[in-house]
Amino acid sequence: MASTIRIVSRSSPMALAQVERVRGLLHREHPGLVTQVVPVTTSGDRWQGALSQLGGKGAFTKEVDAALLSGEADLAVHCLKDMPGDRPLPEGTTVAAYLERDDIRDAVVLPEGHTPLTLDELPHGAKVGTSSVRRVAQLADSHPWLECTPIRGNANSRLAKLDAGEFDALILAVSGLHRIGLEERISQILDVDAMCPPIGAGILALQCRVDDTDTIDAIGPLNHVPTWREAHAERMMLHALQGHCNSPIAGYAACAADGSLSLRAKVFTPDGKKVVNAHEWAGALTPDELGMATALALLRQGARELIDQIPH
Numbered sequence: 001m002a003s004t005i006r007i008v009s010r011s012s013p014m015a016l017a018q019v020e021r022v023r024g025l026l027h028r029e030h031p032g033l034v035t036q037v038v039p040v041t042t043s044g045d046r047w048q049g050a051l052s053q054l055g056g057k058g059a060f061t062k063e064v065d066a067a068l069l070s071g072e073a074d075l076a077v078h079c080l081k082d083m084p085g086d087r088p089l090p091e092g093t094t095v096a097a098y099l100e101r102d103d104i105r106d107a108v109v110l111p112e113g114h115t116p117l118t119l120d121e122l123p124h125g126a127k128v129g130t131s132s133v134r135r136v137a138q139l140a141d142s143h144p145w146l147e148c149t150p151i152r153g154n155a156n157s158r159l160a161k162l163d164a165g166e167f168d169a170l171i172l173a174v175s176g177l178h179r180i181g182l183e184e185r186i187s188q189i190l191d192v193d194a195m196c197p198p199i200g201a202g203i204l205a206l207q208c209r210v211d212d213t214d215t216i217d218a219i220g221p222l223n224h225v226p227t228w229r230e231a232h233a234e235r236m237m238l239h240a241l242q243g244h245c246n247s248p249i250a251g252y253a254a255c256a257a258d259g260s261l262s263l264r265a266k267v268f269t270p271d272g273k274k275v276v277n278a279h280e281w282a283g284a285l286t287p288d289e290l291g292m293a294t295a296l297a298l299l300r301q302g303a304r305e306l307i308d309q310i311p312h
Ligand SMILES: NCc1[nH]cc(CCC(=O)O)c1CC(=O)O
Pocket: 079, 080, 081, 082, 155, 171, 172, 173, 174, 175, 176, 200, 201, 202, 203, 204
């Protein structure tokens, strides 16, 4: 069993909070274990422009992967939703555990001290800060009077821009706000039917080297099986769709208490006017097979054309 585990982390408050959660779980499981944090800055953190101009995929994971593969660190903690979905993990690494899933919903946040409002109550032309093509597409259709405006940076810096008056509202993940201790900033939680979450929402994935059996053994007890099943179904669906970073894709698997697994998924046009929608139950299928079946259901309805028509 490992005596020390070095955990590579981006330096945003959310990333550091995620690492602290993993350290807490590891220390509870293995009281003698020593953990260390190895900080990195990724190109996605440095670049404030559109992610598509950065080669898009992997902007937040490239430097983290390098630290793992070079042996500078043993473990990486990723938001699953930020892991590239169109390509396999870097050769030599694996996700050896998924932590129990947090809230998958998005929330509306208003400037500090503002009276709570729902999206429906925001005035005509209100500036809503979000760069997510998934959020923009759904809002364009459901709330056409709002003006989505790009915003980048970590959640804390986005909130600072909101409080400085640059935006009238933000859309942020409920789970992320909890992780940085700012859930009291939530003005409205958006139901999954109103704002379908991204693939992998609220899931932390623990990545390590495939040959590092010490670390794999140490993190094994942290794996949450229902989350693992949901993650596999969602990720296979995303992989089979072969989206790009401008394709509004949304969806979530749900593992019920009796173990039955379902997957709902949607692909939108950027203006949200057209949507293809699938909802499949696993029955006897494995999570991967459910993901593939759901992707096929979307492709039969024209998802490929929809995705390929979007410039990227
Ligand atoms: N794109 C940044 C990011 N990556 C993961 C989360 C939230 C936590 C999660 O879903 O795991 C966030 C912040 C946000 O979208 O508000």
